[in-house]
Amino acid sequence: MLRNRVSSSEWGFRLVLFVICAIIFLAIVYPLYFIIIASISDSTLVSTGKVLFLPRNISFFGYDQIFQDNRIWNGYRNTVFYTFAGTLVNLLVTLPAAYVLSRREFRARRIIMLVFVITMFFNGGLIPTYLLMKDLHMTNTIWMFILPFCVNVFYLIIARTFFESSLPSELYEAAAIDGCSHFGFFIKIALPLSKALISVVGLYYLVGHWNDFFTGLIYIRDNNLQPLQIILRDILLSNQVFQNGAGSGGNAGGYAQKYADQIKYGVIIVSTLPILMLYPFLQKYFEKGVMIGSVKG
Numbered sequence: 001m002l003r004n005r006v007s008s009s010e011w012g013f014r015l016v017l018f019v020i021c022a023i024i025f026l027a028i029v030y031p032l033y034f035i036i037i038a039s040i041s042d043s044t045l046v047s048t049g050k051v052l053f054l055p056r057n058i059s060f061f062g063y064d065q066i067f068q069d070n071r072i073w074n075g076y077r078n079t080v081f082y083t084f085a086g087t088l089v090n091l092l093v094t095l096p097a098a099y100v101l102s103r104r105e106f107r108a109r110r111i112i113m114l115v116f117v118i119t120m121f122f123n124g125g126l127i128p129t130y131l132l133m134k135d136l137h138m139t140n141t142i143w144m145f146i147l148p149f150c151v152n153v154f155y156l157i158i159a160r161t162f163f164e165s166s167l168p169s170e171l172y173e174a175a176a177i178d179g180c181s182h183f184g185f186f187i188k189i190a191l192p193l194s195k196a197l198i199s200v201v202g203l204y205y206l207v208g209h210w211n212d213f214f215t216g217l218i219y220i221r222d223n224n225l226q227p228l229q230i231i232l233r234d235i236l237l238s239n240q241v242f243q244n245g246a247g248s249g250g251n252a253g254g255y256a257q258k259y260a261d262q263i264k265y266g267v268i269i270v271s272t273l274p275i276l277m278l279y280p281f282l283q284k285y286f287e288k289g290v291m292i293g294s295v296k297g
Helices: 008-038 043-047 061-068 070-102 109-121 126-135 153-166 169-177 182-190 192-210 214-219 228-243 250-291
Strands: none
Touching: 008 250, 061 070, 061 250, 070 109, 070 153, 070 182, 070 192, 070 228, 109 153, 126 214, 153 192, 169 182, 182 192, 192 250, 214 228, 228 250
16 A cells, blocks of 8 residues: 655645744734733733743732722623624624625616715714714614614625625526515525624624724713723723822822733723633634635636
8 A cells, every 4th residue: 555655845844834823823822811811910020021921929909800890790781782782783784785785686786885885985974973873862872882883884795795606596596486585585595505604794793893982982971871891991091090199199009000900901801701702603604704705616
């Protein structure tokens, strides 16, 4: 039996490829790892560069300060609702619109798509948008996070391209012969075949809602409606005030300095951990959706 022999040049290439991949992996993973160990290490040692690979003088004071703030639980509740409700509305609007715009028999699709694309380059600006939202009585309400920006044109283009390239016209013709309407075809055939698309676009929308900071900052004044990102910002600002020893003498500033980085890095962990925990469950679909919109052979 002949065995496949790997030449020395092939081994050299594999070694170089492994080293390059390892360097890229470490460059991505180490910052995340450093944030974790810095959030439980002495801030003085972190700021002086003495914490590199292992935590030192471990303390969970930063997390205690973060989670003792009752506002953070209210922010978590609001953000979870805004994220899932907003993502649901995004998908309910984006996917049907993308399917309709992908149908060649829909004659107005090019004109409508052009109108969508124009909004990617031109918009009314912040002040007119704020006045519009105010006239619609949406400012300072939960609907501000869900309804006004329910379609991202870039994701709409991705979804439309997927429907055009992955759902052959013969598939609809076969379904139409059996009496299936466009609505039935979309619900019963197109959506079940689009799990990768739904997962990828849904994840993009979800991350966007989770990290949404600007909407709460500009349009919301009620503290009970503020998302997690605004609450974490307020905690960081409060920490900076105490770090400078404002109103309490020099000792307060030195005490806060000792735990300043713990709070700062702890806020990063608190805000990103839920998304990092969700990603592994969507990874298999995400990998399938990487080539969405590419040329199919």
